[in-house]
Amino acid sequence: MDIRKAIKGSFIFNLLLRLKKLSDNSFLFRMQNKTDNKGKYKPEEYKTWMDISFIYIFLMNLDKKFMKMEEFIFNSLTNSVILRPFMKKINTEEVATERPIRDNSYLYKIIKKIKGKGSWLDLLIFIPASYIVVDFVIRRTRGLASLGSIWDELLLILLVGYIILKRILSGGKIKHNFTPMDLPAAIYIVLGICHVFIVAPNLGIAIEGFRAVFQHILWYFVATQFIRSIEDSERVINLMLSTGLFMGVHAVYQYIAKVPMPGNWVDTTENIRTRAFSIVGSPNILGVIFVLLIPIAISMLITHKDKYMRVFYFSATIFMTIGLLLTLSRGAWLAFAGAMFIFIITLNPRLIIPFIAFVGIFILFGGSLSQRLLFMLSPVYLIKSAAGGRLYRWEIGLTMWRRNRLFGVGLGRYGGAVAINNQLAPFYLDNYYLKTLTEMGIYGIVGLAFVIICFIIFAMKIIRYQDDIKKRILAIGLFSGAMGVLAQNFVENIFEVPAMVIYFWIVIALINTLAPKGKTETN
Known part of the structure; x- marks a missing residue:
């Protein structure tokens, strides 16, 4: 009882309680329907x-x-x-000429x-x-x-x-496909433009840094005009999963053939000869691609009825999962665990116990794989990381941020590819959020947090109000994969890779096609 009283009287508990009350009365952030006088939920349509x-x-x-x-x-x-x-x-429209060889192919x-x-x-x-x-x-x-x-x-x-x-x-017959994420994405881009005018010790580097961060978001506005229906989404998903299957098979081949690693991707104390990287060139980026695609493949496997397509989705899931393990990317493993936790807790919370048991079995009996994961908790790893690894780089990033807490040191000036190419920084910060904080300050990290929060609410509302079970499960898979990418950004500069930014925003465009029918239905 004393513990309960202490928790209820704590500042954090009361702060969270107030935030919940505010969200319950907010149109944008409310996830539940309003209640009537008897405390029962009123029916409410999906709205944005x-x-x-x-x-x-x-x-x-x-x-x-x-x-x-x-x-x-x-x-x-x-x-x-x-x-x-x-x-x-x-x-x-002319009458099509029959071409037996082509048409019967x-x-x-x-x-x-x-x-x-x-x-x-x-x-x-x-x-x-x-x-x-x-x-x-x-x-x-x-x-x-x-x-x-x-x-x-x-x-x-x-x-x-x-x-x-x-x-x-079309003669003016095609409408623009407006989506709920158009405005947050546009606001974030405008914030980036304003930041260039606020902090730009070197205008050329600032513009280059702006392009690296914001240019690929424009792909979302293009993707939403091409991807307007569930049929469009499934075609794009099948292509992405085909790519994932190929890279999964290739990753397995690389590991079996012991293909030499093109970079120093292991600690000096580890006896690891190879890590799968496929055509991507980096095991960490390959890992995050699998983190994004595996939940989507699982959702398609669950919902699709065609037996041949189910074999395809099953194969994609298996090979990408094995490929993920063979990347030996600890960040990707943890991000995948987070993505699958979200997938399971959203789909069926009763499966969370078996999931936790499976994770426990992997940690206890995973051999060299679990040893690599647990090595992160060892004093040796923490000491080395603080001396010249991630923890050291994070501390340097925070030190740089303290020079200008509100607006940062300027776009393209620290912790990313642009800064390294212009010899302004000796390393990547290996934390995209810290990089954003360092370069754009509180101003930038709040803007990024705004976009992420809007995405989470947008996706959760679709999941919450979608009655079609197939679309709901697919939305959960897409959302979980995207959340895995966001999670891995805590230990990598994932959004420094153009492909990952584009894939992330394409996934958001795919989720939009799963919105319940209503005022926001695309035309």
């Missing part, structure tokens, strides 16, 4: 701030103006003497099924969804290697141009 925000209402009305302008442009082009023949050809049928009802050009979204593979091929292909650092920017411009052109050629 898209339903009440003046900004969204203004943007939606503005989009209607653009649609009218696009209709005018289309009609002008159609009636143009010069362009009329081409426009008629584009908009006239098994490969063609698969590709056509993947394409669905959309245009063939709509498959362009598959390129960023398979970023790792595309980037690997471009950087290692003679004649294309020179585009290695800019191909994704060129593709982003191409996709934006395609979206605009498609809207015009």
